[in-house]
Amino acid sequence: MFYDVVIIGAGISGAMCAYKLSKYKLNIAVLEAGIDVAAGSTRANSAIIHAGYDAKEGTLKAKLNVKGCEMMQELTDALGVHYKNCGSLVVGFDDYDREQIEILKKRGETNGVKGLRILDKRELHKMEPNVSPSAVCALFAPTAGIVCPYDLAFALSENAATNGAEFYFNFKVSSIEKTDNGYAVSDGNDTVCGKYIISATGIYCDEIAKMIDDPLPFEIIPRRGEYMLLDKAEGKTTQRTLFVTPNENGKGILVTPTADGNIIVGPNANVVDEKGDTSVTIEGLEEISEGARRLVPNINLGAMITSFAGVRPTPSTRDFYIQESEKCKNFIHVAGIESPGLASSPAIGDYVVDILKKCGLKLVEKPDYIPTRSKEGNFKLFYDMTDKERKAAIEKNPLYAKVVCRCENITEGDVVNAIHRPIPAYTSDMVKRRTRSGMGRCQGGFCNTKVAEIIARELGIPVDQVQKFGKNSNILCGKTK
Amino acid sequence: MHKSVVIIGGGPAGLAAAIGAYESGVEANDILIIEREKELGGVLNQCVHTGFGLTYFGEELSGGEYASRFIEKIEEYAIPYVTEATVLSVSKSKVIKFVSPQLGYTKVKADAVVLAMGCRERSRGTLNIAGTRPSGIFSAGSAQRFVNIEGYLPGKRIVILGSGDIGLIMARRLTLEGAKVLRVCEMKSHVSGSARNVEQCLNDFDIPLYLNSTVTKIVGEERVTGVVVSKVDENFKPIRGTGELVRCDTLVLSIGLIPENELTTEAGIKLDKKTNGAVVDQYFQTSLSGVFACGNVLHVHDIVDYVTAESINVGKACAGYVKGLIKPNKTKIPFEISDGVKYVVPQTFNFDPKKIDIILKRFVVYFRVSRDYEKAKITITSNGEELLSVIKNNIHSSQMHSVILTKKMAQVIEKNKNAKISVTEA
Amino acid sequence: MEKQFICIICPRSCPITVDTETMVIKGNKCMRGRQYVNSELTEPRRTLTSTIRIESEKVMLLPVKTDRPIKKEDLFAAMKKISKISVKAPIKIGEIIVSDFIEDGTNLISTKTILK
Structure with missing residues (x-):
């Protein structure tokens, strides 16, 4: 079968593209190296729908984060995915932090984030009594939320599959050849051909780019983040996602509720040698514990029920790279999707569809489109x-x-x-x-x-x-x- | 549906509570046992080894044999029970919601409730074991279930972490079924389980026991290929540089039991941090009037015979409660503990001065000590007055002990509104 | 020479010492401890507990045990024999599955009743 669109990667970006495209009369294939949807970074991250004040003004990140965040409630309602619009707090401990927080507020407002407010010590502790008494101020972002990242990826993929998209698992792309009508994508055993290709390959996006001889104009640095998951009994530790003021490594170690009522603590951000290294280290767990205690001194880390790690693709430019390849027509890179990738995903999906439109892809809506995860509707546990x-x-x-x-x-x-x-x-x-x-x-x-x-x-x-x-x-x- | 006594859990605690209630006058049809598994018996059903019933029956029975003695009584008394039934919630007004294939989605209003849900095992996630998350990691109970109920071998080359009785029993079981148990590691400087089990489970099969030792890392992509074992200091912290890679394909964890109190906390019942079980009075009544707890859900036991003894009394107490003979657990007299005592059950007293021995003639007090004693003096006092003083030899911190409070002692405690238990070197 | 044992007969796990010359036994809190140590010195014995395959609607395995301790050195041979046995429900608790199992007078018996 010759596909109109072949999507490489069934993480949140790939799944979102499949979801957006399956509304139209198109033959779609999704090729995933892993055994399941969300096999990479999408499986293990902070699960936060960021409000959008972090990303630098004018970047693609900033634009897509704010938009994506706004779209999340409607999307999750349509697909029956748990989403909690719980809000977030960037907590400050001194004057330097206060300055940073004011910069974040201005940046957020420039980016289009609504409702940002700076809280004083009293308001902060009224809102979240467990936050450290040394905290003096906070940036409150009411539009932020939390969702289960792989649940969302499953929902998007299931809807795409219900509407005809074909998923190939254990398909680790090893070569991409240009053909007369498009591209032939192979894993060494099987080959899938299509006109338009979307590479949504997370930490491997630079390797895929090399396969079409179109190396990315920046480096992908694999950074591992380790996390601790606490028992639901600790669920009331905080109602909102708690951040410290960010530094050059990123947003730092946070304490957040999850959409299912647990508490997650983490991540750190250490560069790893092996991209697939999702092991947890003793030093990592110590690092996260320290970070967590800074925000919530009495946090009950003894209630940990498991720990895990995920590797994210940090682009050296620190911005998303989503565009048609300059060398290869109809090949779309969706690269460098680190934080706020999850929050931006609905907007990333629309952005990619727009690019495909500009490339000439005809988009005709399906009359028999099924808007839920399956023909029988959405699943409820x-x-x-x-x-x-x-x-x-x-x-x-x-x-x-x-x-x-x-x-x-x-x-x-x-x-x-x-x-x-x-x-x-x-x-x-x-x-x-x-x-x-x-x-x-x-x-x-x-x-x-x-x-x-x-x-x-x-x-x-x-x-x-x-x-x-x-x-x-x-x-x-x-x-x- | 309405029942006088609803018992959540059909293991040894639940079975004994049902029998105790029936034998104290509650009609069979007014009792209901709700059991999660396909049959009654609880975890005893997966215990093929013997060692049960030495105290209660004076015989050495297997887990199944012990359970069957009580199941036979349940059948004889025709006490109703529902299996494959899971309780979803217990409300403050003692309405219990449960699901089962037999009855579908059901609500039952109870006059008295017995919490007998037992306990679960600590998992890898509660320890800071670094590394990957491959297949081949089992809790000892899980491994036991796979071997004794399903008939599958969890692995071929096994390292066991934790020297509690469950870990030791599985060391023997797995060896007999053809696996190679490479070693048993124990974080403490002494073994957790009984010396008897070290003898018949480890020494009999030349399985080495490594004390002051723990697993710090798991290696292997899809399946375990090895574990790193490190020495630990007195604070159980791994000592850097002592890590040794042991090649194996399976890690069995026997690292502790935790009472299963989700339903308990959801009902707003107060828990004791020292036992992880409910705070109870001398009838084992919790802070929610008419809700009782017994067995491992109240405090983790070592010997099932004690679970039975404790739970029969709870059954009697339920019968008394249903007759209106037990007052609500409101005016609580705290039962204080001194340094030598790790915890005591019951943690409070709730005596009715006019009816002290109307249900039970004597009251059993269970406790654990915080360290080993060669010769221990166990004292119960009230306002400084000594009510009980007993000397016991070889009191270990790994065993549960008990003493008896008589009616006279209870009367003094009730009058003084306080009591204290202490253990000192004799 | 003094030999040390931990008695395995009951959870008390009494540490018992035997002077192999005088055969004086110390440390046991009951007669069974004395018997255990005598047995350990000459011919150690253990009760074997395990499972065998059963054809039944509900379960796959039947728990069994030897009704007397067998020689410790025969444990693995006994396990091998057990792996070849299969029975059909109904089986009653205490029912003899194999008589004169491993040695005369010792039976392999069921420790559970399985009705169907």
Whole structure:
């Protein structure tokens, strides 16, 4: 099949492009190196929808961040994704910080951010009593929010798949050749051909650019950020995202609620040698703990239930690079998408569609477009349902009456649904990210056996062939008898 | 639906509470046990090893055998229970919402509630273990479930972190099923589990035990390929430079149990930070009137026989509550602890001076000490007056101990409105 | 020579010492401890607990045990034998699965009732 658009990368940028384009009568392919959507930076980040005062005036970041942030509520409502417009605070501890905060406010206003306000010590502590008593002021941004980044990426991808986009996983692009009608993109085994190519490849965007002999005019520096996730019992530590004043490395170590009621602490920002190095280090955890305590001295880090890390593609220019390749017609780079990539994503999507339009892509709306994640509508997890909805769900499907993950109250109905979604789950990690089973305080201790059994049953494979996240990550080592 | 007594959890604690309530006069049809798994028995169902029932039955039974004694009584008494049922919430007015394939989405109003949800295991995430997140990392209970219920081997070359009884039992079990257990690491300077288990689970199979030792890093992309084991100091901090890479494909974690109190906190019930379980009075009634707690959800036990004894009394207390014989847990007399005592259960007293022994003739006080004693003097006082003084040899910090309060002692405590328990070197 | 043992008969885990010349046993708090140590000196024995395959609607495995301790040196041979056994429900708790298992007079018995 010859595709109109081939999108390389199913992270938040790629998924957003697929979502925006699948409204139109186009043949779309999405090629993802990983086993699942959101396999890279999108899986492990601060999950914050930034308001837009951070990015320098006049940059593409600034423009797309503010716009994207404004679009988030409507987008998440349409796709049934949890979004909390909780607001954020940049906390200042002295006069220098106060100066920085005033600069951020002015910058935000220039960028178009609404509602920015500087709080004094009293107001700050009234709003967030757990913030350090040494804090003297804060910039309050009411438009900021939090969302689950991979949940959003799944929703976008599932909608795209429902509307005909084809997803190829375990497709690690190794070569891109120019053809008469466009490009041939290959992973060494298979080749996918298309007229327009979008490279939304995160930390690998410089390597993809080299494949078309169009190296990016800047460097991509892979920076790892480590995080600690705290138990939901600590959820009231802060209602809003808390930042310190930024420095040259970025926004610094923050303390934020998540869309599901946990608290995340982090990230640090250390350059790594290996792009795929998402391991967590002892020094990293110490660094984040110190940073967290600066903001919230009494934060209960003992309530940590897991730690994780993600690597972001920091462009040496510190701005997004989204444009048609100067050398290769119809090849669009979506590069250097570090923070505020998630917040900007809806605007990035529109921006890319505009570029494609200018390149000549005809956009005719689909009359039979389905606006939700699947033909049946958006998915609601059992724990999100009202009593009435729960009763109805159980009547329709008795598997919703069997709780599998007791920490998060996830039912067998939710797990089976995840295995049969438009982008199906078939490993325990894929089920985890779609349903939250295994993300609670016992971290899968109780449900891992049950989820493995359900996956085995639904896929018709023996339990010891069920994998954690693909390839050779089998959970078990064979039968005892 | 309305029931006099609703018991959340059908493990040893819940089963004993049901039997205690029934034998004290609550009609079978007025009791309901809500159990999450397919069958009653709780974690005992996955314990194929013996060692249960030595005190309660005077026999050495396997987990399943012990559980079956009580399940048989439940069947004999025809006490109703629902399985594959998960409680979603317990309200302050004792309305319990649960889901089950049998009954769908159900609400039951209870006069008395027994919290018997047991505990969960600490996971890797609660320790600062650096490195990757591959497959091959199991909690000991999970590994036990895979081996004894599903029939699968979690791995072939195994390192166990934590020398509690669960870790030691699994060291033996995995070895017998054909895996190689390379070592058991323990952060403390002494073993956590019983000496008996060190003998029959480690020494019998030449499995080395490394004290003052912990896992600091996990290596492996898709599956564990090794762990870094480091020595720790007296504060359990890893000592830099002592890391040793041990090649293995599996890490089993036996690093502690935490009472499962989500439902408890959602109901606004007060917890004791020292036990991670509810604060209770001498009837094991929580701060919410008519809600009781027993078993591992109240405080983590070592021996199931004690869980049974504790829970039968809670059953009796429920029966008394339903009859109106127990006053609400309002006027609490605090039960103070001294330095030698790590925690005490119950943490408060709530005696009705006219009805002190109307339900239970004596009251059991459970406690743990904060260090080992060769010869310990256990004293309970009230306003300085000594009510009880007992000398016990070889009191270990890893074991639960108990003493008995008589009616007379209770009367003094009630009069003085205070009590204190202390442990000193004799 | 003095030999030291930890008795495994009950959770008390009594440390027991034996003078191998005089055969004086010290440290046991009950008779079973004395018996255990005597047994350890001559022929150590252990109760084996494990699982066997069962054909049943609900479960895959049946927990079993030897009704008497068997020789410690036979444990792995016993595990091998066990891996070849399979039964069909219903099985009652205490039912003999294999009589004269590993040695005469010792039976492999079920420790659970599985009705179907």
